[in-house]
Amino acid sequence: MAQSGRTNSVSISHRSTLFVIPKWYNSATFPKDIMRDNISRREGLLMHNKMLFVRPDKPITSVKNNSIRYSGWTYVGSANLSESAWGRLVLDRATTKPKLNCRNWECGVVIPIRHNDEEKSSYIPSTRGITTSVAESGGGNTSAGSDDGSRVASVFEPTVPVPMKVPAQRYHGRDRPFFYMED
Structure with missing residues (x-):
């Protein structure tokens, strides 16, 4: 779970500002190196920008x-x-x-x-x-x-x-966007 999903009141399994299909994210051609955690400047709130x-x-x-x-x-x-x-x-x-x-x-x-x-x-x-x-x-x-x-x-x-904190943090460790349609 990315940092953007850790500090709000939404269910922990559904907290993120990005929704990605796991098959795409885990493919060799997905541009993971450009992914960043999108953290709101407004403490504790997810963005819908x-x-x-x-x-x-x-x-x-x-x-x-x-x-x-x-x-x-x-x-x-x-x-x-x-x-x-x-x-x-x-x-x-x-x-x-x-x-x-x-x-x-x-x-x-x-x-x-x-x-x-x-x-x-x-x-x-x-x-x-x-x-x-x-x-x-x-x-x-x-x-x-x-x-x-x-x-x-x-x-x-x-x-x-x-609306987001910049510079944005890279995903690291086990951080990832929310996986849509995860098995």
Whole structure:
């Protein structure tokens, strides 16, 4: 059980902010190395946020206005990170081109985060090209110049409140997300 599920009043077997099918999580191709424990800033409460925080290595200049640069984007919406919510990418039999089969409607917005030029001297690039609060945060040692996620709140707030503690802790030992459909 992850730390996020230890300090709330929900039944211990059903406490986590992530639900994963064990077959997927235990497969060799599942990206366990990017998994982090999602702990609420509000003590003792589990979160039900559906948010993505994304940052490029360097701020990106707007194609419409060269004087505007963006440090990141936030998705806030109703969609879980599931095929049911986002659809399934398949090859169209008639055209042999990718097609998204979506049988559900969700609502969400993408919020651009303008770059603050006063912060550019302290901007820390990620080691992978894209930095997210989930993928790049981890409370351990990081290589020089890498991003451990500790600056997520300073980049996105006050535009978008960051509801989880950052940098997020890696799963360790027997920690794991809640297994949905566990035998």
